[in-house]
Amino acid sequence: MAEKSKDTKKSMVGVVLVTHGTFGETLLDAAKTVLGPQENCLAIGVDVNRGVDETMESIREAIRSVETGKGVVALTDLFGGSPTTMSLSLMKSENLEVITGVNLPMLVASLQSRAMHLDALADKVKTAGQQGIKVAGAMLRKKTKAKK
Numbered sequence: 001m002a003e004k005s006k007d008t009k010k011s012m013v014g015v016v017l018v019t020h021g022t023f024g025e026t027l028l029d030a031a032k033t034v035l036g037p038q039e040n041c042l043a044i045g046v047d048v049n050r051g052v053d054e055t056m057e058s059i060r061e062a063i064r065s066v067e068t069g070k071g072v073v074a075l076t077d078l079f080g081g082s083p084t085t086m087s088l089s090l091m092k093s094e095n096l097e098v099i100t101g102v103n104l105p106m107l108v109a110s111l112q113s114r115a116m117h118l119d120a121l122a123d124k125v126k127t128a129g130q131q132g133i134k135v136a137g138a139m140l141r142k143k144t145k146a147k148k
Helices: 004-012 023-035 052-068 082-088 104-111 118-131 136-147
Strands: 015-021 043-047 072-076 096-099
Touching: 015 023, 015 052, 015 082, 015 104, 023 043, 043 052, 043 082, 052 072, 052 082, 072 082, 072 104, 072 118, 082 096, 096 118, 096 136, 104 118
Parallel strands: 015 043, 015 072, 072 096
Antiparallel strands: none
16 A cells, blocks of 8 residues: 555655745645645745755755656746746756746646646646636626626
C-alpha cells in the first residue's frame, strides 16, 4: 500500500506558491478547505525583512522538495514583483513553469490536475484563473435585463 502512495506522489506536478507576505499560505489554506489535505504543495512568502539570498534559497528548496520528476508550477501573485522575478530566475536550473496573478481558481485547478504534463497544466491553470474572474454585478444586471 505504501508503494502505491509513493507512485501516486511521483506522478504529480509539484506546486509552490511564491507571494508577497503570507498571501500564499492563506490561499493554500483556502484550497485545503475546498479540496482537503494536499501533498507536494508549499507556500513561500517574500518578506522585505529577509535577505534576497535567504529568500531565493527558500524558494529553491521548496521547488526541489515538491519536484517528483514531472516538474513544478510556481504560482506568483504579481507580474514584475519580487516573488515572480525570483521564481523566473530559477527556470534555467529547475524544471519549472511560472504563472503570475494567482487566485483560488488557479490554485484549485493546479491541485486537481497535477497528473497532466507541466505545459498542459500551465495552460489549464491560466484558463481557470481567467474564467474565475467575473464582474458579478454586471452579470446580474444582464440577467435582469434579459427577463424584462
